Each structure stands twice: as structure tokens, then as C-alpha cells.
Amino acid sequence: MKHDDTSNATHAPDPGLPMLTSAQAARLRALAAPYSQDGHHHSLHNLAHKCRHAPQDRWPDLVADHFAALRRASRGGESAEELLRGVHARLLPVESFTPELANAMRYARVVAEGLVYAYALDGPTSVRILTDEDVERAGLEELGQAAYENLMRVPVEHEEVSIEGRARLHSVYGDSPFTASKALFLSEVAQQLVGEPLPDAGALVAVPNRHLLAYHPIADGSVADAINGLAAYALRAHEDGPGALSPRVYWWYRGSLTSLTVIDHATRTFSLQPPPQLLGLMRGLVRLDRTGRLATRAAAKAPNIAELTNATAESIARLTQDPAGLGDAFTSALALAHAHCGTDPDAAHLTTWDAWATSVQLGTALFTGTQPQECHLGEDLVRQLPATPAEPPANARAWLDALYLAIVCRQKDRINRLCQVPLTTLRQDDGVDEYVLHWIDTLQTYFSGPSMDEVVKKLLATMETSVPGSLTHAPKDFVNRIDYQPVALFHRLITGDRNAFSQALAEALAEHGSYWGESAAPRARVALGPLAMASLAYDYGFPIDPKQPHLPTYLLNRERIEEIP
Incomplete structure (x- = not known):
């Protein structure tokens, strides 16, 4: 059978009006030609979208109505x-x-x-x-x-749409041709619709046609799913029309729109290329979200301790065959330790201590290696942690968790070993802001014993790089209310100002409670960083009230501390 090149060309999308075939576009241009004899050039894109969904015998009327509306709209002369x-x-x-x-x-x-x-x-x-x-x-x-x-004041409808797993889009639509233009003032729109402005990181947004805008607040790790889902959503809505605006995905940030979509007009292909600043934010949010550090909707349901215990036991058991799973085992054990404090806030029970001890073992092993040892998870549940070589990952916040745990559980040898992990390795973590690495440097210097002048110098670097204008990876709210609090407490600790430390501790715990709110996330239960600093202060004789929220009493005052293998 002979291949019909002419037929294929006729049915191919028109280069100028891709919503129509070449034959349809030629017919539309012929119908519009008499109306263009006034010397003006008129775009046919919106008209083409209307014709696409109508029988061709109605096209002459649609064209006539379209140009009549243009004539009416061009009169002007209003006061x-x-x-x-x-x-x-x-x-x-x-x-x-x-x-x-x-x-x-x-x-x-x-x-x-x-x-x-x-x-x-x-x-x-x-x-x-x-x-x-x-x-x-x-x-x-x-x-x-x-x-x-x-x-x-233009009225709109609003609904949330689930895409790509747990990512959600806010769909804003209406009859008004100005609906999508609200994207210019997206934070105010979000305040009107959901009662709060956009996060500091802004939002992903699409304006596929004049009656629709869709956006995803950049607040947690779901942004990695949302960017691809929004791109597909925008392209479909743009092609459906009418009133097409743009098939692109944009980043709304501090009142400006930046295109993330790159279009190859020769091949009519689309790709997403976020700028370095947004890539850094996305990478940081995914890391924070994956380890349960962010207060999100995903943290609304309380974890099942029995299921979490079994998951931790299984992850340890798999290490014999898959040593690379040690990081995930540590994350699971730490979540279990925090979760136990939801039902045992004072850490009075042996099962709670076992979870904390296991977290210490796994966290230290992750960064310094270990000899074979038993991990107890309550009752008679014991798992063998195999020998692990010292191959520290480039994971700065996991190192901080491991150190905080060792401090809380008074593991001086483990603290010393963790402080010998090369800072050059942790600096390879491209998912954290610079202040995190300066904070690690400060703690390593403090516990390694050089002069206090060096500690103060490095602490000042931590403070200077934690200001909002320097943040590129973590949300400002998380940094101010959670991540920076141990730094502020350490500052009071090394100056020996006991009253100031007590006040700073009360503020840190209040910020922790306010940030997490009613969240059932494991990390909401314990303020780990402040607990570590309070444990140091307690051992130095500071007058610390052991009965404070988010500070397990029997860990703080050492009464629950037992020997760890």
C-alpha cells in the first residue's frame, strides 16, 4: 500500500495553531482573512480553541462573533x-x-x-x-x-486535587477571564482561600488558560512529585483551552514568576529545569521530610509503636545481607525512640530506654563503624547488629542526631568517636544550609578540647550563616523554631549564664510545641537538640527543671540511663 505523505501533512498539527490540524488551520485562516483587511493583525489562538470543539459548519458564525466582539472592545473613550x-x-x-x-x-x-x-x-x-x-x-x-x-474581588472556586502520590494542587477556577491573572498576587490569593499565605519558599504555579490557575505551596518533600504532576496538568489544560495562556510551570517566589519549563520549539518537546536556588530548596525539603522533621499533613496520624518496632527489628536483621540499609535502620529506630515518648513522656519504661539505646548504637555505627553487638527493642526482642566498617555518609543532620543521642545517653566514648568523623565528609552533604556545617564544626571543636576561643569563633560563624537571608535549603520557620534552638542554648551554656540558659530552654520548648502543634509525628514528642543541650547543662550543675514538656525526665536526670553494648 502506498504511503500518503500529503494525507499525513494534512492531519499533522499546524505549527502556528497546534490545537488544529494543518487543514483545519488553513480553513480558519481563510474564514478570518476578510476581517483582517483593516490592516490589523489579530491572534487566532483563542478562536482556534473555540473552533476545535465545534462542528466546522458553525465556524463561520464563531469567527463573525469573535471579530464583532473585537470591534466592540476596541472603541475606547471611557472616562x-x-x-x-x-x-x-x-x-x-x-x-x-x-x-x-x-x-x-x-x-x-x-x-x-x-x-x-x-x-x-x-x-x-x-x-x-x-x-x-x-x-x-x-x-x-x-x-x-x-x-x-x-x-x-473577582470570585473564584477552589478545590484541592491529589496528584503523584501525596502531592496536592490547589486548583483555582472561575468564569471570569481574569481568574488566572490572580497568579500575579498568589500569596494574597492563598491567604483568601485557605487562611494563610504561601510558605517562604513560595509555590509552583501554572496558568494554563485564563480561567484556571493551579499552585502547590513549597512546604515539604512532596514538591518533588508536584513539579512533574503540575507540568502534566498544565499541559493538558492548556491544550484544552479556550483562552490559552501558558503550558509552563512557574516558580512564584517573593512576588516574581520564574519559568521552570524549557520548550524546544523545533521538536515541540518540554523539559523542567529548576534554577539552582529552587533545586537546593527541593533537595533540602525532601531530606527533611524523609526523616520526619517537618510538620506536615503526613504527620497527622500517630505511629503504631508495635508496627514501628517490628519495622526497626526487620531493618536491623537485614543489615547482614544489606549493610547499606544502616541509615534507614537508624531513621526507623530514632522514630521509635521518639514515638515511645508519646505514651511514656518521662522515659520511665524499659522499652522506651531500649529504643533510645538502640538508636544510639545505630547512629554511632552509621558514622564510626562498630563491632557485632545486640540491639534490644523491648520484651525479648533482640537483634544482632553485625560488624560495620567506618564509612560515614555525607549526612550532616543524621550526624547531629547521632551526637545528640550520645549526649543525652551520656556516651562519652561515642561522643569522642563521632567528633572524629571528618568534617570534609559531612561537607559533601548538598542538602543542608551552611550554618548546619558550621554548627557541626563548633561541636566537634568543643568536644575535642582545643581552646574555647576556637569554639566561640566557630559558634559565631554558625550564628552569622543562620540568618534568614542566608538560607537556601531549609524553611525559615523550621530553622528558627527547631534547628537553631540548640545553637542558642549552647551559646548560653558556654557563657555560664544559668538564668539565661533557663529562659532560652523555656523558649526553645515553647517554639517546639508551637511548631508541631497537634501533630502526632514522632519528632513532635521530644525536642532532641534542646534535650541534648539541657543534658550537658544538667551535668554541669545548671539548675534545670526536669519536669518540662518535650524533655523526658529520666533521660535528662540520668535515672533511666543504663549501660549500652
Whole structure:
């Protein structure tokens, strides 16, 4: 059978109007040609989307209605008061911004790749894009304020959509052609819809057509799933139209939109290329989320201690065949130790101590290696930890966890061994901010015994690099309320200011409780870093009240501490 190249070309997507075939696009251009004899060039993208979903015998009427609306919308002549009353901020696709329009709208600006920011007048029967003459008549500043206020009053519908596992999108849609333009002021929109602004890291956002915007707040590790899910969502909605805006995924950050989508127009292929700053944020959030450090929806359900105990026992048992699983075994054991404190907040029971002791064993083994030893998980449940070589991973926060545990459980030998882990290895962790590495350097220096001047110097470096403007990986809220608190306590500890330490400890515990709220996550139960600093202070004779929230009493005062293999 002979291959029909002509037929294939006819049915291929049109290069200029890809929502139509080449044959359909040719017919539409022929129908529109008589209306373009006024010397103006008119974009056919929105009209093509309408025709795509209509029988071709209706196309002449659709074309006639479309150009009639354009004629009505182009009359102008409104008073300044009428302009201010009806003006709205409006996003337009760059491809619709013809040279003729650009000359008449010098006030408009490109706000992101593929998107132009302009003003539009919402009239009784049509929407008209404002020209420089309109802006001059009403005043640029006054028009901008009115455009913002009118846009924010546009009614919309809102729902949450699950995509790619546990990632969720906020879908914002409505009949108004200005709906998607609300992406310009996304944090205020989020405040209106869900009662809180966007996180400091911003959001992933798509504006596929003028009636829809979708966004995902960048707050936890689900951002890694959301970015691909949102890209597919945006492309489908953009192709469906009408009123197409952009098939791209953007990063809304501090009021600006940055395109993450790279389009190869020659091959019509799409790829996602987040900038380094966003990649750092995503990497940090995935790491934090994976180890249960973030207060998220996933932390709403209390863990089942029996299931967590069995999972930890199984992960230890597998180490004989798969030594690479030691990191996961440590994470599981630490979650179990924290979870026990949900039902045993004072750490009075032997099973709670066993979980803490096992965490110490696994954490130290992860970074310093170990000889074979038994790990007890309560009752008669004992697992053999095999001999492990000293191959420390580049995981800075896991090292801090291991050190905090050794401090709490008064394991001086393990503390010394952990402080011999090369800082150069931990510096290879590309998922943490610089202050974390300075904090590790401070603690290693402190426990290794050089002069206090060196400790103070390194502590100052930790403080200087933990300010919000220096953060590129961790959420500011998490850093301020959780991660930085041990640093503040250590500062009071080495200055010997006992009253200041007591006050700082109370603040740290309050911040811990406020951050986690009603979360049932294991890490919500114990403020591990503050507990480690309080344990040091207790041993130095500081007057520490052992009955404080998130501080297991019998770990703090050493009464539950027993020998660890």
C-alpha cells in the first residue's frame, strides 16, 4: 500500500495553531482573512480553541462573533472614573502581543517567560486591553491600584486535587477571564482561600488558560512529585483551552514568576529545569521530610509503636545481607525512640530506654563503624547488629542526631568517636544550609578540647550563616523554631549564664510545641537538640527543671540511663 505523505501533512498539527490540524488551520485562516483587511493583525489562538470543539459548519458564525466582539472592545473613550471602576490586572500570552499592540501598550511588561502583564477593562459585553492613552487618562499609579483591587474581588472556586502520590494542587477556577491573572498576587490569593499565605519558599504555579490557575505551596518533600504532576496538568489544560495562556510551570517566589519549563520549539518537546536556588530548596525539603522533621499533613496520624518496632527489628536483621540499609535502620529506630515518648513522656519504661539505646548504637555505627553487638527493642526482642566498617555518609543532620543521642545517653566514648568523623565528609552533604556545617564544626571543636576561643569563633560563624537571608535549603520557620534552638542554648551554656540558659530552654520548648502543634509525628514528642543541650547543662550543675514538656525526665536526670553494648 502506498504511503500518503500529503494525507499525513494534512492531519499533522499546524505549527502556528497546534490545537488544529494543518487543514483545519488553513480553513480558519481563510474564514478570518476578510476581517483582517483593516490592516490589523489579530491572534487566532483563542478562536482556534473555540473552533476545535465545534462542528466546522458553525465556524463561520464563531469567527463573525469573535471579530464583532473585537470591534466592540476596541472603541475606547471611557472616562477616567469608568476606567478605574472596571480595570483589572491581566496576564496575556506573549504570542498574542503583536508589534502593533506593543507600540500601543508601552506600559505593559513581560513578567515571566511567555507572559505579559497588562491592564484590561471589564465591560458589559466584552473585555478591552488598555492602551497607553487609557493609562495616561486615568493615571498609571491610580490605575495599577484599582487593577489590583478589582482583580482580588473577582470570585473564584477552589478545590484541592491529589496528584503523584501525596502531592496536592490547589486548583483555582472561575468564569471570569481574569481568574488566572490572580497568579500575579498568589500569596494574597492563598491567604483568601485557605487562611494563610504561601510558605517562604513560595509555590509552583501554572496558568494554563485564563480561567484556571493551579499552585502547590513549597512546604515539604512532596514538591518533588508536584513539579512533574503540575507540568502534566498544565499541559493538558492548556491544550484544552479556550483562552490559552501558558503550558509552563512557574516558580512564584517573593512576588516574581520564574519559568521552570524549557520548550524546544523545533521538536515541540518540554523539559523542567529548576534554577539552582529552587533545586537546593527541593533537595533540602525532601531530606527533611524523609526523616520526619517537618510538620506536615503526613504527620497527622500517630505511629503504631508495635508496627514501628517490628519495622526497626526487620531493618536491623537485614543489615547482614544489606549493610547499606544502616541509615534507614537508624531513621526507623530514632522514630521509635521518639514515638515511645508519646505514651511514656518521662522515659520511665524499659522499652522506651531500649529504643533510645538502640538508636544510639545505630547512629554511632552509621558514622564510626562498630563491632557485632545486640540491639534490644523491648520484651525479648533482640537483634544482632553485625560488624560495620567506618564509612560515614555525607549526612550532616543524621550526624547531629547521632551526637545528640550520645549526649543525652551520656556516651562519652561515642561522643569522642563521632567528633572524629571528618568534617570534609559531612561537607559533601548538598542538602543542608551552611550554618548546619558550621554548627557541626563548633561541636566537634568543643568536644575535642582545643581552646574555647576556637569554639566561640566557630559558634559565631554558625550564628552569622543562620540568618534568614542566608538560607537556601531549609524553611525559615523550621530553622528558627527547631534547628537553631540548640545553637542558642549552647551559646548560653558556654557563657555560664544559668538564668539565661533557663529562659532560652523555656523558649526553645515553647517554639517546639508551637511548631508541631497537634501533630502526632514522632519528632513532635521530644525536642532532641534542646534535650541534648539541657543534658550537658544538667551535668554541669545548671539548675534545670526536669519536669518540662518535650524533655523526658529520666533521660535528662540520668535515672533511666543504663549501660549500652
